[in-house]
Amino acid sequence: MLIRHAPDLTDNDVTDRSLYLRRREFIGGAAGLGLLAAAGAASARGLAYSPGFSTTETPTPKKDITSYNNFYEFGVNKEDPSENAGSLKTRPWTIRVDGECEKPASFAIDDLIKANKLEERIYRMRCVEGWSMVIPWVGFPLKDLLTQVKPTSKAKFVAFETLMRPSEMPGQRWDTLQWPYREGLRIDEATHPLTILAVGLYGDVLPNQNGAPLRLVVPWKYGFKGIKSIVRISLVERMPATAWNVLAPREYGFYSNVNPAVDHPRWSQATERRIGEFRRRETLPFNGYGQYVADLYRGMDLKRNF
Ligand SMILES: Nc1nc2c(c(=O)[nH]1)N[C@H]1C(S)=C(S)[C@@H](COP(=O)(O)O)O[C@H]1N2
Ligand SMILES: [Mo]
Numbered sequence: 335m336l337i338r339h340a341p342d343l344t345d346n347d348v349t350d351r352s353l354y355l356r357r358r359e360f361i362g363g364a365a366g367l368g369l370l371a372a373a374g375a376a377s378a379r380g381l382a383y384s385p386g387f388s389t390t391e392t393p394t395p396k397k398d399i400t401s402y403n404n405f406y407e408f409g410v411n412k413e414d415p416s417e418n419a420g421s422l423k424t425r426p427w428t429i430r431v432d433g434e435c436e437k438p439a440s441f442a443i444d445d446l447i448k449a450n451k452l453e454e455r456i457y458r459m460r461c462v463e464g465w466s467m468v469i470p471w472v473g474f475p476l477k478d479l480l481t482q483v484k485p486t487s488k489a490k491f492v493a494f495e496t497l498m499r500p501s502e503m504p505g506q507r508w509d510t511l512q513w514p515y516r517e518g519l520r521i522d523e524a525t526h527p528l529t530i531l532a533v534g535l536y537g538d539v540l541p542n543q544n545g546a547p548l549r550l551v552v553p554w555k556y557g558f559k560g561i562k563s564i565v566r567i568s569l570v571e572r573m574p575a576t577a578w579n580v581l582a583p584r585e586y587g588f589y590s591n592v593n594p595a596v597d598h599p600r601w602s603q604a605t606e607r608r609i610g611e612f613r614r615r616e617t618l619p620f621n622g623y624g625q626y627v628a629d630l631y632r633g634m635d636l637k638r639n640f
Pocket of ligand 1 (some may be wrong): 402405
């Protein structure tokens with residue numbers, strides 16, 4: 335298969351854009367204070383940093399990123415999450431990391447934020463519905479968290495769960511999906527350097543509607559893999575059940591890599607509408623991240639493993 339990738343992703347120009355952020359403003363969910371400007375580029379300050387993978391494409395306006403959302407725990411319409419997610423209490427918040435590992439542990443969200451190097455990652459996000467955005471996330475590699483609990487050799491997959499709290503998540507009173515929302519990755523996908531846990535966007539604390547206080551971002555996969563408001567991460571031996579696959583197995587596979595050559599049964603995946611643009615644009619294999627991730631799927635039939 336011919337792997338096309340976006341020409342903007344050269345290692346040189348992205349490392350300069352990789353930023354260390356002050357953790358203080360994220361702790362306790364305090365409102366952001368123009369953190370990026372204050373933090374300055376990591377390279378300029380002589381700090382060590384991991385290589386970034388940010389696109390140089392223009393980020394989607396914050397207003398759109400925070401008002402056009404999918405978060406079924408707060409309703410099925412795009413405006414529901416921004417209107418309803420204020421009811422979610424994101425402190426205190428604990429993330430349990432367990433399963434096939436030597437050191438299962440629970441982490442208070444503020445301790446995770448303090449302990450990990452926060453970076454800005456500007457990623458494309460392609461929803462399976464056919465729209466896309468460019469989002470400047472703040473987060474850290476999922477791998478950094480998984481390493482801490484020492485996965486055993488039986489850890490072949492990672493399973494994720496969203497909070498289950500119908501009193502604050504009114505959508506959970508209806509059977510639109512099987513709650514809590516669940517997602518999963520293969521272990522090599524989970525530990526890939528592009529895979530992050532996000533705690534912010536646009537240099538500010540993550541708004542509730544975008545999955546506060548902690549959500550997954552896997553930029554080469556359809557947006558629904560990016561599970562929000564995570565409370566549990568389990569290392570497991572077998573491929574875990576995932577919310578959309580349980581609902582409609584013929585429509586939503588476990589892998590869900592962005593693939594313009596594999597249509598959804600009810601619509602084409604060849605093109606997408608970038609929010610804010612008029613004309614549709616072509617969808618790229620692996621959402622333009624093929625040069626980084628195509629190797630993970632060498633030898634696999636991506637039509638069968640959709
Ligand atoms: N818990 C949970 N996570 C979720 C969803 C959801 O309904 N519930 N929707 C998914 C879908 S379909 C998409 S496209 C992205 C949207 O993320 P955004 O609203 O931050 O752009 O979140 C994903 N994560
Ligand atoms: Mo989506």
